[in-house]
Amino acid sequence: MALLHPGRPVRTWLGWAAFFYGLIVRFRYWCYGRGWFVSLRLPCRVVSVGNLTVGGTGKTPVVIMLANWLRAEGRRVAVLSRGYKRAAGEEYLLVSDGARISAGPADAGDEPFLIAQRCPGAIVAVGADRAALGRWVLSQHAVECMILDDGFQHLGLHRDVDIVLLDATDAAGLDAMVPAGRLREPLEGLSRATAVAVTRAEFRDEVETLYGRLQASGVPIDEICEVSFKPESLVSVQTDQVQSLEWAKGKPVWLVSGIGNSESFRRSAQSVGVMVVGETAFQDHYRYQADDVGRIQTDAKIAGAEYIVTTEKDAGKLAMFLQPQDPWWALRIRADILRGEEGLRKVVVGEQGWA
Numbered sequence: 001m002a003l004l005h006p007g008r009p010v011r012t013w014l015g016w017a018a019f020f021y022g023l024i025v026r027f028r029y030w031c032y033g034r035g036w037f038v039s040l041r042l043p044c045r046v047v048s049v050g051n052l053t054v055g056g057t058g059k060t061p062v063v064i065m066l067a068n069w070l071r072a073e074g075r076r077v078a079v080l081s082r083g084y085k086r087a088a089g090e091e092y093l094l095v096s097d098g099a100r101i102s103a104g105p106a107d108a109g110d111e112p113f114l115i116a117q118r119c120p121g122a123i124v125a126v127g128a129d130r131a132a133l134g135r136w137v138l139s140q141h142a143v144e145c146m147i148l149d150d151g152f153q154h155l156g157l158h159r160d161v162d163i164v165l166l167d168a169t170d171a172a173g174l175d176a177m178v179p180a181g182r183l184r185e186p187l188e189g190l191s192r193a194t195a196v197a198v199t200r201a202e203f204r205d206e207v208e209t210l211y212g213r214l215q216a217s218g219v220p221i222d223e224i225c226e227v228s229f230k231p232e233s234l235v236s237v238q239t240d241q242v243q244s245l246e247w248a249k250g251k252p253v254w255l256v257s258g259i260g261n262s263e264s265f266r267r268s269a270q271s272v273g274v275m276v277v278g279e280t281a282f283q284d285h286y287r288y289q290a291d292d293v294g295r296i297q298t299d300a301k302i303a304g305a306e307y308i309v310t311t312e313k314d315a316g317k318l319a320m321f322l323q324p325q326d327p328w329w330a331l332r333i334r335a336d337i338l339r340g341e342e343g344l345r346k347v348v349v350g351e352q353g354w355a
Contacts, residue, residue, distance in 0.1 A: 018180035025177075025185045032155050039158040040131040042138065045145040047161040047348055050152025052189060053173040053182040056260025056284065057165040058199040060111045060313065061229055061335040063149050066163075066348055067119040070145055073349050078137050079119065081149040083109035083126030085285040092136045095124040105316040110285055111149060113316050131157040152193075153184055161347050164193040165227075168200045169264060171210040174217075187217050194347055200264055201226035201338050225340025229264070229333045231272050237315045237328040248307075248329075249273035254300035256310040256318075258286030265311055269331055277303040288314075293321040 031037045047066065051057040063079060070077045083093065086109035095101065095108040096116035105113040108126055116124040123141055127133035134146055134157060148154060152164055167173065173182035190196060201207050211221050234243045253274045257265045262281040270276060280296050282288075300308050307327045310318060315330035322328055337344060 014180040015176075018177035021179070022177045022186060029155070029185075029189075037155070039155055040135075041158045042131075042134045042146065044134075044138065044143050045161075046134070046148065046157065046159045047145060047163065048148040048151035048154070048159040049163050049165065050148070050150050050154075051165045051167075052152070052184055052187065053167070053170065054178060054184060055167075055170070055173070055182060056264075057167040057170070058227070058229055058261075058264075058335070059150055059165060060114060061333055062163070062165060062197070062199070062227060063111075063147055064115055064118045065335040067115070067122045067147055069345065069349050070147075071119070071121050075349070076123075076142055076144045077119075077121075077147065078123035078125065078134075078141065078143045078145075079112070079115050079147045079149060080130050080133050080137070080151075081109065081112040081115070081124070081126050082128055082130070083112050084150075085109060085287075086112075086126060092125060092127040092133050094137075094140075095126060096122070097141070098123050106287075110313045110317065114313050115149070117316075118312075129156070130154050152189075161194045162192055163195045163197060163344075163348075164190060165197050165199050166210060166214075166224075167261070168198050168203055168206040168210050169261070171206065171213050174210075174213055187214075187219060190219055195225065195340075195344055196223070197225045197227050197340070197344070199227045199335075200229060202228040202230070203267075223340070223343070225344050226338040228336050228338050229268065230336050231268050232332045232334045234309070234329040235312070235315070235332050237310065237319050237330055238322050238324055238326065242332075243329070245272050248309075250275060251307055252277045252303075252305050253307045253309045254296065254303060254305035255279040255281075256296055256308055256314065258282035258284060258288070258314050258317075259311055260284040265331070268333060269309055272331070274309065277305050286314075288317050288321065290321050293318065297326070 049059050049063050067077050087106050095103045095112045098121050101116045112124050112126050125137050175181050177183045309329050312330045
């Protein structure tokens with residue numbers, strides 16, 4: 001029987017592992033609900049951007065959008081991130097003090113470095129314990145609002161606003177807990193959210209599929225907001241020169257990415273009108289080497305690519321391996337609200353809840 005169904009024992013084992021993992025997660029939340037575990041309150045407003053699943057749902061462009069919303073309102077903002085897969089070093093690291101970026105992507109982590117680049121005036125800091133990191137930042141800077149990058153499961157720190165992102169292109173990720181699926185916690189965890197946002201909502205067929213899964217699970221969808229990620233421009237990896245999307249139309253390009261959703265990056269690039277002649281996709285947070293860049297350039301040349309296009313998150317790690325004349329460009333993406341912007345702005349930048 002095992003020979004006829006070789007995958008069945010593995011699926012059974014994963015299912016049991018997911019079941020017990022779900023029990024542990026529920027027990028942890030129950031302990032916080034009973035007050036056995038305590039959430040630290042910081043003397044400032046705390047906004048979390050997180051998700052229910054492992055992998056990329058588009059948190060970084062949403063964090064950038066919210067930080068810039070708050071900055072436009074004159075608020076003093078700090079972004080706190082774990083700094084996933086950053087080089088070992090200080091327990092807490094200040095990536096940017098709002099005026100100067102003092103750490104690169106290797107020390108800061110890919111996302112915090114990009115956030116620091118895209119959010120001038122915002123403080124960006126990294127550390128595994130976000131509650132302790134928040135106190136550390138407040139000891140040095142007067143901050144009115146802290147944004148937690150990937151903070152929904154970080155219950156050790158009290159949040160005034162919890163925004164949960166669901167990826168429209170990953171509806172199947174809601175089917176089971178890890179390791180059998182991609183859920184970090186059960187769908188019932190959405191009841192803790194202040195706001196739920198469906199990302200990559202430009203893909204309408206996928207949005208409807210996701211809504212169907214949510215409704216089947218008893219999750220209301222009327223108040224969900226929708227976010228799309230739109231290409232904004234192309235930025236030279238070496239010089240920060242900016243070119244319009246119109247400039248890129250029709251050009252043969254080779255794509256390079258090391259992110260959680262390479263398919264989404266490919267779709268975004270194709271939407272600009274470039275002619276994709278090939279692609280190199282690495283796992284998320286990939287650490288590039290000079291040999292990687294050499295192989296990519298060779299493959300791109302053989303395929304007839306005129307330019308190599310990568311993500312902004314990857315660009316910071318690739319720049320050190322490139323020469324000024326190398327035709328590498330990063331596709332800059334912005335988050336746009338398709339539905340529910342007024343409600344989201346109200347919970348994030350509204351006056352209610354501010355000290």
